[in-house]
Amino acid sequence: MNKTVVMVVEDDLPIMNLIVTTLKTHEYKYLTANNGQNAIMQVSSYNPDIILLDLGLPDIDGIEVIKQIRTWSNTPIIVISARSEDSDKIEALDCGADDYLTKPFSVEELLARLRVTQRRLSFMQSQISASDSVFVNGKLKVDYAAGCAYLDGEELHLTPTEFKLLCVMCQNIGKVLTHKFIADKVWGNSWENNIGSLRVFVTTLRKKLEALPESPQYIQTHIGVGYRMMKVE
Amino acid sequence: MNPKNYEEKNEHILVCLSSAPSNQKIIKTAAKMTEAFNAAFTAIYVETPDFSMSTESDKNRLRENMKFARKLGANIETVCGDDTAYQIAEFARLSGITKIVIGKSAVLKRHFIRKPTLIEQLIEHAPNVEIHIIPDSAKITAYKPKHNPLRDISFSVYDLIISVSFLIVATLIGYLFSKLGFTEANIITVYILAVLLISILTKHRIYSLISSIVSIILFNFFFTVPHFTLRAYSSGYPATFAIMFISAFISSTLAIKLKSQAKQSAQAAFRTKILFDTNQLLQKADSKEAIIDETANQLIKLLGRSIVIYPVENNVLTEPVIYNVDENKPLDMDLITSEKNIAKWVLEHNHHAGASTKNFSNAKEMYLSVRVNDNVYGVVGIDISGKPLDTFENSVMLSILGECGLTLENNKNAREKEEAAILAKNEQLRSNLLRSISHDLRTPLTSISGNADNLLSNGDAFSDKEKKQIYKDIYDDSMWLINLVENLLSITRIEDKQARLKFSSEVIDEIINEALNHIYKRNTNHHINFCSSDEIILVNVDVRLIVQVIINIVDNAIKYTPDGSEIIISTKRKDNMLYVSIADNGTGIPDEEKEKVFDMFYAGATKIADSRRSIGLGLALCKSIISAHGGEITLTDNKPHGTVFTFSLPIKEIDINE
Incomplete structure (x- = not known):
């Protein structure tokens, strides 16, 4: 049983469905938000383990969401970007995101990124004692x-x-x-x-x-x- | 006047301004004609060198007439020159004038020996323009501008010496003749000859006039009885003196006329030559800079003065270009900066200013606009430094500037046309692209939507194996679409030229590995090998685009070679270029198709191995990407069979910072 809680921030419904279905089949727990404000609120109240964040949100820019979350939380953030321009990804990474996915991405890719982040999380926890x-x-x-x-x-x-x-x-x-x-x-x-x-x-x-x-x-x-x-x- | 009006109106009427009282009537008639023809209306005044000599009341009347013309909607132009007809004709030619309206008073200028009238000269200079002559019905006496006839007698020691010495020589010869017993008629002829020579060699006819009188006195004094007195005994002498005076005077007048005509024709020849040269040079100049350069060179050749040219872009002066006659004595930069506002004034008012003109006359330079009608293409500053241009220089200079303006306008029009043509071509390419894409998008989209529809409506009916096939088809088709979209994005980036290319230094091996990662994800049975070199080579590229190039070439190789073929990627350094080769051992490309593979929308005629569709974008894109990076892409045959694509990229050398 996978206990990792993934927060999905995405405004496009089909993509949200795709991610949620994937998470469900791989037994992740998940939270969803379809705009930036909602996402920040949920992160502060539920403290998810990993955040999947779409950069193009209807209310505030994804970069802004990263900046705000980073003021109090180190929760790993994987950025999802439809823009193939590298500069967006680089900006997000420099603002504190941990990883990125570019649309169109494959389900395999998404799962691989989640696994990498999970491993990192457990490694960080073990490092504290060592x-x-x-x-x-x-x-x-x-x-x-x-x-x-x-x-x-x-x-x-x-x-x-x-x-x-x-x-x-x-x-x-x-x-x-x-x-x-x-x-x-x-x-x-x-x-x-x-x-x-x-x-x-x-x-x-x-x-x-x-x-x-x-x-x-x-x-x-x-x-x-x-x-x-x-x-x- | 709005320059657009010039294009809409076919007729352009020019009225000649003068200080004559009857001029207002002519202006009025011209204005009426303008209205009748719905024409553009311009009034011109030719400022001759005599202008400064004219009386104050004449000047006032001229101002009144100008004001009147402006009130009737005329565009006032002033040109300088001594040859009124030529100036008017030249202006008419450059401004596209169709009709000239001129007063009768201008016709009545007749001299001792009849000169061609202004009208006749105008007809000769501007044969294509209609000339309307307005008679003076009002009883205004034929008007003649008044000025002091003795205005340009300047005392010249040289001329005086010539006159005196010729008369002395004539007297000596006459003395010799009388000693030899020749008749008086011979002596008279000698004096007439002397007066003739004086009139040729001196600058003003006053010398020949005085010389003829003096020669009579001398003849009377030395050769008539009683000698050495001013008295003459013979009753026939007064008649002899009178005839002698008249013949001396007429011959001198003719000589002067001849001289001035020779001078005029020499000037005309020089003018023709310099204008012809200018025309030839300007025709050859193909850019705005070259045109301005040639104009400046011609002006320097003509005037021998330093020149400043401000090209005008969108009605704003740009940085001045300075042409010095003498490199050792360049124009003072401070002077140019301080007089820039005069150039600006010239641009705004479309009127000359600066030294030797009415406006800003204390400036060191004279500023003129290079223009066609109301469109100013540049402002030219000419170094006057206290020596004003003579009227001939002035008129030729104005013609050169007019020529320059016309060429600049033609150049501008040609450029605009060219840009429009390129735009149209791009538009054509884009619409081709769009058509071809929308056509090719249909097939995979039909397959995806049809398959999904099948699964939605009767998914249960399919066996697991069938379902897997359907899933695979959907997946493959969407991957194909993704690849197409990547290519399209690359095209838009390349089309925006350098602006959106993001160059960075990358290791070539990493780029190739990245491209191969994308290809490995697809199911193929081709063997793809990358032989990396030991050397670490950096290239300065837009990495996404180069990855796309490799993907496209390798994809192409997979698409057009049989299953199980081998594809080898290798890199080689040569001087400061890196060569990447992608070789396959397929069937190869026939020679006649080799040239076409890089064309847009060209898809090979040969049967595609996996029957995948192709829209012939990939290799065309590769070519534009590689050329945008300053490299080349070539296609050669592989031994024993197959194809090798090779592209080159400039190597980036860096100092490794330990």
């Missing part, structure tokens, strides 16, 4: 304090920038991080050249980290948007 200075994800182990990373028990030889990059990604596991966000964390700015460098470092890091760099297990690429560290069992 020591903060060591991060473990599958075969990857990062010791923040010692400044070392291990894969399958063997130390990885990373350059300082690669290590910094790895730390930023591990600290935000499960979240889609925008290029700008990562560059800001690693270099302290997001100048054009650093964003270009970022692509190179992710590629080199991947070569050291992934068994098959062309189908990565740990670092997922979101083309035009950013990267995400996946939770590996």
